[in-house]
Amino acid sequence: MGSDYVFPQTANREIKAWAAANGMEIKGEDLAPLGSTDFSTIVNKVRSAKAGAVFNTLNGDSNVAFFREYANAGLKAADMPVVSVSIAEEEVAGIGVQNIVGQLTAWNYYQTVDSPVNKAFVDAYKAAFGAGKPTSDPMEAAYASVFLWKNTVEKAKSFAVADIQANADGVSFEAPEGTVVIDGSNHHITKTARIGEIRADGLIYTVWDSGKAVVPDPYLKSYEWAKGLK
Numbered sequence: 001m002g003s004d005y006v007f008p009q010t011a012n013r014e015i016k017a018w019a020a021a022n023g024m025e026i027k028g029e030d031l032a033p034l035g036s037t038d039f040s041t042i043v044n045k046v047r048s049a050k051a052g053a054v055f056n057t058l059n060g061d062s063n064v065a066f067f068r069e070y071a072n073a074g075l076k077a078a079d080m081p082v083v084s085v086s087i088a089e090e091e092v093a094g095i096g097v098q099n100i101v102g103q104l105t106a107w108n109y110y111q112t113v114d115s116p117v118n119k120a121f122v123d124a125y126k127a128a129f130g131a132g133k134p135t136s137d138p139m140e141a142a143y144a145s146v147f148l149w150k151n152t153v154e155k156a157k158s159f160a161v162a163d164i165q166a167n168a169d170g171v172s173f174e175a176p177e178g179t180v181v182i183d184g185s186n187h188h189i190t191k192t193a194r195i196g197e198i199r200a201d202g203l204i205y206t207v208w209d210s211g212k213a214v215v216p217d218p219y220l221k222s223y224e225w226a227k228g229l230k
Contacts, residue, residue, distance in 0.1 A: 001042060002057030004031035011057045011085070013229060014220070021225035027051040032058065037065040043073050046080070056084040063087055067099045077102030083195070088136035089204060097202045107137040108191045109177035110204040118176040134203065135176070144175035148182060148189070178213065188216030 002008025012029060019026055027049035030042045043066070046054055058066055063086065070082070083104045089111055092100060111122055111134050121143070125135050148171060153159060156167035169184020180189045190213035196204035220226035 001030045001032070001046070001054060003034045003036075003059045003062055005034050005059075007059075008057035014226065015055055017229055018225050032062060034062070035060060036062050039066045039069040042066075043069045043075070046070075047073055047075060051080060054080060054082040056082050057086070058084070059086045063091060064095050067095045067103070071099040077104070087198075088138060089134035089202065090136050092198055092202050092204070097198070097200060100198050101200050103198050104207070105196045105198065105204055107194055107196060107204075109135075109137040109140040109175075110194065110196050110206060111135045112196075112203050112205050113177060115176070115178070117174055121176040137177075140176050144173055144177070144180055147173045147175070148180065152182070180213070183216050186216060186218055188218050190215055 002012060008031060012031075016026055016029075018024075028045055028051075030045065032039065032042065039062075056063075056066070063084070067082075081102070081104050083106060085106050087095070087100070087103075087105050088107065109118075111118075121140070122135055125139075126133060149164070151173060152164050152168050152171045155171055156163040158164065165187070168182045168187055170181060172179055172181040178192050180191060182189050192213050193210040194206050195208040197207045198204050217223070220229065
């Protein structure tokens with residue numbers, strides 16, 4: 001389920017193709033208008049489906065309404081977990097941790113990533129903005145992007161866009177999430193995939209990761225299950 005615009009529509013096509021190639025059944029699919037706050041009908045459909053899990057591509061305040069309705073309906077992560085791709089540490093507080101504890105998220109970075117680089121990043125951020133302010137994946141991605149640009153400019157010895165593009169391949173940065181490297185063929189970066197669990201303290205903890213950075217393939221050319229997707 002998701003919000004009705006291009007990202008969730010595209011993600012759902014990919015999810016259905018992956019599921020079909022891996023022996024999984026899609027019990028149902030719903031797209032809500034962007035900004036929708038009424039999820040009673042969708043949550044009732046989810047409950048009736050008795051699915052193994054829900055993949056959530058809702059965005060914005062819709063997540064608040066959805067998870068509150070999900071909790072009010074008596075649905076719990078232990079019985080039917082929701083995997084979300086737009087909920088980071090900041091959103092957990094807005095939704096109310098009591099409504100979302102135990103649920104899962106898919107990102108590349110969490111505040112709880114255990115590394116010296118991330119500890120220094122988190123400590124510096126909290127010193128600047130307050131101990132109660134968490135870091136998050138979108139925030140860390142923006143931070144890493146600035147340093148990748150800096151490193152590419154220094155390699156190119158130029159601020160010209162064409163020179164930066166020509167020198168981007170192989171440029172890296174030791175980011176809080178781990179080492180990221182630019183692929184010169186598509187200008188995307190290697191990133192480690194992580195699934196996290198939201199816990200009672202409002203933070204997200206890694207419960208699975210890809211073990212190494214995933215090579216970027218923005219058009220899914222190397223994935224057999226994606227053949228035929230347009």
